[in-house]
Amino acid sequence: MVALEVERSSIMSQKQSERPQREQDPVKYGDVFNVSGELASKPIAPRDAALMQATENQVMGQTQKGGPASVMQSAATVNVGAGIVGRRDISDVAKDQGVSVSEAKVGGNRVITESVGTHVVGQFVEPDVPMTTPGTALEPDAITIGEALEASAFAGAGDKPVDESDAAAIQAAEMRATVKNETEPGGLGAKAQSAATRNTRTMPITQKTTLSDILSDAREKLPEDKAVTREDAEGVIGAELRNKLDMRTTPGGVAASMAAAASLNQNSYVSYNEKGAMHEDLNMRIGAHSSTYLPHFK
16 A cells, blocks of 8 residues: 555565575565564564464454564565475574563553564554444444544644655545545545655655644545544554554554544443543543643533
8 A cells, every 4th residue: 555565565575586486585574674683684484473473362352454463474474485484483582582462551542562582573552442342332422533533633643744654544544434445536545645755755844744734624524434443443553553664653643543532432431421521531642731622522
């Protein structure tokens, strides 16, 4: 969809096709993750990927789409197919130091950190919603995708210049809102992608297009809108992760705002009676110190 996701796929496909199998280079950790030192030069092995996938499932209840385990599995498949590693191989780092997936509660969201040995290969937000909570069990006044995007612009990372990961997340959010598998011509996703491309060529930071420039009136720009569910948030999180080399979601960014909205929406029956209270909490969760953005609906 956008540059970094294509780049990761390109690295793996090139290593499959550019040389005879036995002579090609392996897909190493440093090729697909922002790591250095000993780990960067290690080929990604099948048991490394299997360990990360099992650990993700244990902590999160599922494998994160576009997350570290998914990337590792793809890389390991390429390496096995090329005859570079065996199906039961494991890297020294994973064998001696293990892999880990930890979580912490920050601002009402779960922050997941994934590591191979001491090297962090991904860090992202997750909605704090039980896996058994149905996505349709929402209050009538639940926070919508458009509102969550606007909250990111005003109460979160609004001053951040738009990059490829932001564009991917916005495109994913737009498709979830419109229930279409393509971005709208001239819509939020298209404008975000144009901004990300333009920002790579614009040197002074003051001239770069920011998230606030794109998302400040997201509700008006979306042809359709819907309440944010866990599934919506996970789709946006995956899109943002796939397009960041460090695989870290932006604090207060699009994925974080969607995660916060999903958490509030699908837990609202416990503690919220007014939409205004939910909006105020959304602002606080994504970094605002006052409820200056989302209006209080009566």
